[in-house]
Amino acid sequence: MSKIIIGRYIPGNSIIYKMDPRGKIIAAFFFIALIFLANNWITYSLITLFTFAAVFATKLKIKTFWQGVRPLIWLILFTSVLQLFFTTGGKVYWHWGILNISHYGIENSIYIFIRFVMIILMSTVLTLTTTPLEISEGMEWILTPLKYLKVPIGQIALVMSIALRFVPTLMDETVKIMNAQRARGADFNDGGLVKRAKAIIPILVPLFINSLTIAIDLAVAMESRGYREGEKRSRYRVLKWSQYDWINFAFFALLTVLLLIFRNH
Amino acid sequence: MTKQIIEVENLSYKYKDATDLALKNISFKVQENQWLSIIGHNGSGKSTLSRLLNGLLVPEENPDTKIVIDGLELNSENLWKIRDKIGIVFQNPDNQFVGTNVQDDVAFGLENRNVPRSEMIKRVDAALSAVGMQSYKNAEPQMLSGGQKQRVAIAGIIAIEPKIIILDESTSMLDPEGRNSILKLIRKLQQQKGMTVISITHNIEETLHSDDILVLDSGKKVAQGKPEKIFSNMEMIKKAGLGLPFIYELKQELSKNGVEIPSDVSTEEKMVEYLCQLNSKM
Structure with a gap:
């Protein structure tokens, strides 16, 4: 990869x-x-x-x-x-x-x-x-005119930055799940294409469930820190x-x- | 005369699709600048209680129910004002880290409140130095330890300058060293900033230093009082599915053997001192 x-x-x-x-x-x-x-x-x-x-x-x-x-x-x-x-x-x-x-x-x-x-x-x-974060911020700026068409640019940008922020976290989760399954005898490196593809499914299911748990936790944390959807927010990061x-x-x-x-x- | 900062009356809560109430008719009060520990076994409703306090959950409909935070009654009108007064540090260090790096994360709550950028920079810096993380300003979450991430979460909260900080099992995923340093930090902030601390915990030892302890069992409040009082009631503690802190366990064993320890000996240091004195007398 x-x-x-x-x-x-x-x-x-x-x-x-x-x-x-x-x-x-x-x-x-x-x-x-x-x-x-x-x-x-x-x-x-x-x-x-x-x-x-x-x-x-x-x-x-x-x-x-x-x-x-x-x-x-x-x-x-x-x-x-x-x-x-x-x-x-x-x-x-x-x-x-x-x-x-x-x-x-x-x-x-x-x-x-x-x-x-x-x-x-x-x-x-x-x-x-x-x-990637800079690219997403740059794109946000370039797409700002779309705000006038009621496109929620700010929210899309936040979603992008959170998605990027959680890539390493989910990578870690994947490694954990794979190790847990290796410890119980799963084999990810042998066999033909079909066998390998099948070995992916037992990784994806727990990964999907874990990511939902993370999402719920994160939503609760964001709300308790005062995040309100659609409300005007100031910006800490600025491009110069x-x-x-x-x-x-x-x-x-x-x-x-x-x-x-x-x-x- | 200390001010009453939290007042809860007749609070009940039921999760959707659940048959039993998660919280049954809870009432309690907290004085300003106090440290309240909420203890109880799994599923006793500890975390539910913390989420009700800042309106993340909405209590069961009841005209007698009242939640008053710093003089403001919790309702849809005051909800956001109350969230400015309460900060919660959650259990999982990773799942509450919103920003892509440390300073962004601390700024998140300020951005939500539309604080101007020049003001934000000042507050982020101040909050980071208060938790001793200023040299990690640009660090990304995956480079930090669990304890460091919790420090960042605390910085994000104190940047908002709330009056109440709730630790929702915030130290349960940390190693002993991380746990101690976080508790020390919170104690320092409590004294410096006059904050009120509500600590929800599994760890009985953590409650020893608190001013007040609230014991929950299956959604019911079974006791509230000073640690000495709570931990001298063995029967209640056992019934709530909890254990005694080491110091109280020791006291009991000693009294079984005929050595009575006075009730004001409530910490490990005091115990050591008392036993040494006892020894020299003999």
């Missing part, structure tokens, strides 16, 4: 860590839009360079990023290969039935490949350098913009301008 890098935070101390989560989330979404501005070799190179610059700026090991891309690499290659064989136009190099390899096909499949990899790398930069966010936005503005100039070249 620890191999999955998507959505995992790794503590660090580079400039990207000091940026405000709101700025990082907005930038990451903006980047996805920006990538569609690229339409030729120069612009794609710019996007690639920019992404690698961001990756290096995190000061994390490159291997970590590779772990982020790896689980998706077959999906990406499959999509690229489809592009390669089914896109027509330009000089045709090879042709068999409906399949053909053309100049455009080669170009397009490489573009698609770059697009996917860059989007994954950029979102990995975001999730590796931002704690810093100079690093302006640097971040300046780089993105520069990238946008460069892309706009070179896309018509």
